[in-house]
Amino acid sequence: MAPYEPEQDTSETGEPRVGRRKAARYVVPIAVAGVAAATIGLVPALATSGDPDLPKISAQQLIEKIAASDTQQLSGNVKISTDLGLPSVGGLAGGFAGGGGSGGDGGEQGKGSAADPKSKLMELASGTHTLRVAADGPDKQKVSVLEDAAEYSLIHNGDDVWAYDSASNEAYHAKDAGAGAGEHRGKGADKGAKGSDEVPATPKDFAEQALKAVDDTTSVKVDGTAQVAGRDAYRLVVKPKQSGSTIGQITVAVDAETGTPLKFTLTPASGGAAVVDAGFTKVDFGKPAASTFDFTPPKGAKVTEADDAERGAHLKGKDQGGKAFKEDAAGGLDGLNVIGKGWNSVAELKLPGGKGLPTAGSGDVPPDAQKLLDSLGDRVSGKFGTGTVFSTRLINALVTDDGKVYVGAVTKDALVKAASR
Known part of the structure; x- marks a missing residue:
């Protein structure tokens, strides 16, 4: 079995992906930038329990297996780490997105909710985070970001999207899946509650972005096997053939049975720790309990409706010249050249x-x-x-x-x- 780059330690998490469409427009649209865009990086070495003996498979066959994967139901934990060499950008990103921190005064006051996904989930862009995820088809997903003394959850159930921040006891509600937190796109529950074009947060999200860069400038091969979260997996290695890239290689551990990416690791050409490492530490492809996706705001929780929040952000931007700035910025990015x-x-x-x-x-x-x-x-x-x-x-x-x-x-x-x- 060919040698492979050691897996990086992952030990808890789930699978989400919510963010704001516009926030993604500020991420560099380079071929592999879905990986970079992000702006997400992960933790050290994940222990494996040996290299399973699996049937031979070509790189093309494995890529096709990933593309054909249509996992509709799952639950588990994901650990995701990002090490771009920058300090945490969660609060800063939230400010640019128009969201607020804890204790915001709500949409009508022009301040955002602490539970608003636009700002909260941008915190995944740096550091190490543990996620708990669950999905049951295209209309039911839940992602929880576990913190030391609090938990942030994003729940998509039918036409409702709820976000709840236990630290501030604030909730954010959008009446349809496209209104703020997460508009579903594409097939497969593993895509989770998400907007279109936001920061990737699960191994499959990262893998899909990376595979878009596969062309004649890319080397792709199957390089050994591994076990991730107790599942047998093939290891797909993607490398740039060109000199000048800061990307050393991308390693994707692909579930041998379902074709679902279980772990994604991006190492820089300069060496050292991974820039991005996202992987399941526990995964179950069974149907989650229906109650997993139920949510009622706790007593005393402050609830912000998406429409009110957007109206407040608009007024705040107008008062501070922010609207004009955002429109100019968007226009400039729309006219970008590659x-x-x-x-x-x-x-x-x-x-x-x-x-x-x-x-x-x-x-x-x-x-x-x-x-x-x-x-x-x-x-x-x-x-x-x-x-x-x-x-x-x-x-x-x-x-x-x-x-x-x-x-x-x-x-x-x-x-x-x-x-x-």
Whole structure:
């Protein structure tokens, strides 16, 4: 059996995926960026109980098995970790999305609910989280994010989507699956309650995004077997053939019986711990109890209706000029240009207003703040003029002084070269 990269420790979780459609528009639309978009990374090594002896299968056959997988019912735990080398962005992301933190005053006051999925689930973009998931067909899903002394749950049951944050005793309600928390798309209960184009949160979500990048710039092979969450699995390894990518390889453990991805690991070309590691630690493909998807707000809980929350966010944005900013930003992203192909794709777009980062010279920021900003990035120059490159373990972004942005899962040198084309 061919050697394979050690699995990273996963030990608890479930399967969800909720988020805000618009939040995803700020994620780089690169071929493999579904992986990057995210912005999700996971934990250390998952112990396996030996390599099961399974029938031989080709990479093409295994990919077809994943595509044909139509798991309608399941429950279990998922541990998901993201290590982009950045601090937690949950609260910050929520602020940009228009959501609020604990103790918000509700939609009519222009403040979001602490239970609003738009902001809450963005916390999965960094650190390590344990999820408990359950699904029963396309109309019933539940995902719970387990915290030290609290729990956040997102429940989709028919036309109702409920989110509840036990820490603040706040609930968020949307009357239909498309109104805020999770519009179902595609077949298979394993897709969970989700919006279209949000941050991936389960092994299958990640695997689907990664396999979209498979083309003649990609090496794909079956590299051994493993056991994940007590299930026999094949190990599919996907690597870029091109030089210049920050992605080393992607390993997907695929359930031998159902074709459901059980674990996803993305390691950077620079080596070290995985950038993203998401895997089941426990999974059951039986039908969950019907009561799993029932929800009634606890006594005394503050309930925010999705329509009220959106109305409050609109008023807040109007008062602060936020609406105009969001419209400009959306327009800029809609007109983005993609440079290159495959794993070396780079997204090019313009900042709202056509201006670069504020500088001390322009009087927009204090000198001390300028020093801090400069310390976070590297100054570069090329045919594009001058700008600053900001780096994570997976994504590099170049912001030029004239207001253009180049982003990709490529090295700094490859990014500067693309911008200087």
